[in-house]
Amino acid sequence: MALTLGIVGGGQLARMMIAPAVELGVDVRVLTEEPGMAAQIAATATGDYRDLDTVRAFARGVDVITFDHEHVPQDVLRALVAEGIAVHPGPDALQYAQDKLVMRARLSELGMPQPDWAEVTDAADLDAFLASHGGRAVIKTPRGGYDGKGVRVVSDAAEAADWLSDGTPLLVEELVDFTRELAQQVARRPSGQIVTYPVVETVQRGGVCAEVIAPAPHATGRLAEVAAQIGEAIAEGLGVTGMLAVELFETADERILVNELAMRPHNSGHWGQDGAITGQFEQHVRAVLDLPLGDPGILQPWSVMVNILGGPATDSLEDRLPAALAAHPAVKVHTYGKAPRPGRKVGHVNAVGDDLDAVVYEARSAAAFFGD
Template sequence: MTTPTPLRAEGGFPVVGIVGGGQLARMCQPPAVALSVTLSVLAESETASAALVVPHSPVGEHTDLEALREWARHCDVVTFDHEHVPQEVLTALAADGVNLHPGPEALVFAQDKLAMRRRLTELGIPCPRWARARDAADVEAFAAEVGWPVVAKTPRGGYDGKGVRVCRSVAELDDWLAAVGEPGSLEDGVLLEEAVDFTRELAALVARSPSGQAAAWPIVHTVQSGGINTEVLAPAPGLDEQVAVAAAEGALRIAGALGVTGVLAVELFEVRDGETGAPAYLVNELAMRPHNSGHWTIEGSVTSQFEQHLRAVLDLPLGDPSARDRWTVMANVLGGDDEDLYPTYRHLMARDPGLKIHLYGKGVRPGRKLGHVTVFGAGEDEASLEDLRERARHAADYLQGVVRE
């Protein structure tokens, strides 16, 4: 890693360091500029998404303790674009006095799904039935309890559907079980969960500061395709009010109990209570950073998740998370066959002047998240929401080359 030039923030404004140069770090730059906060990004490469827009973006590995130590010397606070910094590295930085938000004692629950399930169960947070499996007998015993299929997850390293299998027999896990006990993502075993019969997927997004102030955005409906979030509807249409309140309160309780600082995304399943049939929710996974389910907040809420994350990690008073309009729809843009995206702007901007386009400066690769589009409106009825969804889908499809008109 090249040693960065020491930063000096004018006017007493702080320097916020972000480990990882992905699109989440990139989208923190506009609110940082508005707040006169200097960002410094430890990027994976000179062409990383955030490195293209953040002037101070030295290249370094998130596993290299000495590189992190040298870079962190110039930062007032350090936060994260992803959850992959090893615990031993985080612990060493904390011992050095680096101001980490969230800290290692919180991040472990986003890094290790087994640890997350144990802790949420202790807190009484509603979760799918689960177990740890170290051999075939453990899998058979769990399947006998909950029925096939079962959902198997690697406790560490999975994202966007990677590290997840829906299994109908033990044989489908032979390779994972063979790796149990070996160094790596399966060292402690395989996480097994019941296959939840859910109505839809939701997300609760909250932020918490070191002093304990917290704020929650409206619960959203996240639409998945092939394990990737492709669309977000804010707020979740038709969501039972009691479920919305309970999910937001649950997310805030998780943030407080786990000591999360910054943004916390809680991925949820909407379900029906097995005894009463009433609407309910189960917690699927956690992410302790700005999250894809919150990209709608850039235009759709008074305070975006990116501004709020900066406020939270700096222990500034949090902003208003209220929605600006009745509906906001965000659609992700995935890579297609066309490498040049800029020529699509003329059509999209002329067709829909209210459309907001966000691209992340990434090279095009089929299936890769390249950006997102957002539309919003005030209509109360379902037709108004469907019109917004059609506008967002058309824009995303046009950018991807799926449609040409």
């Protein structure tokens, strides 16, 4: 009997797990939020992932439950585990991806390098933090934020009045004077095996990942080693199973600080579909099924990923495909079956090669065919 993997959530991360699962002979089932989502081809159920009965019914007959996102509530996750269903990553790990205050507190315990941070519940606390951190800081809602949502830079507590009004604690963080952003990916099996990807450079625009260069340029030696150690320590310290992405700040004084975590395949690892011996989607499938992990090595010296954000306003990705493929025969185009909408991630392109400038140019030029 083939192993059966159940994925909760029908977005592009689920979609991109399907191909490597099929290659390995793993049957895939997806619980989608609505019909016609990115992972539709493997959808076997549609419903609300916050509803225990829906998820429980979906979980019947699968060997492992994993996720397209980190939003399945703890009570649902814990009920599944209590019923003997294998859930990876599990609720104990996922709590750190679901609540940024819980995450910060745990990383402090683990001695991970982080921006200064505090939990604030009122204007006085926030103003005190601002006063001791140069008058500006980042505030974050602990839950539900992504792609720049739930994040705000403030220089006065009055700018946070709407978020503070309901008494929910906020996370406030030092505004790090970083020189660039990096991401470190690690895969970990339930039985403990870990593999570590090369650290990559991520370029954000408007809080959303725009480009990734793998490996991060000038990240040989100490920097790469420190990033790898941070990734591995967090994967083990938080008990992550599956893919973990650690978003990092690199500072002018060569420190590395942990920004955010994701416990699933992550945009910073899409390059590996075409540039790594084992891409993150295959690796996640292997890890959550507790299969031996694959070699995370690179196939070419450089890989560059550029997101297709928004997509064309007047026509479709399909309409743009022929011209893009004709101009860039060596670029790999990935689309998600999603309708274009301003700012929405609707696809990405990957390019590989041995000349970084040429690879960046190829990837950016190809992605530009799908823009406005």
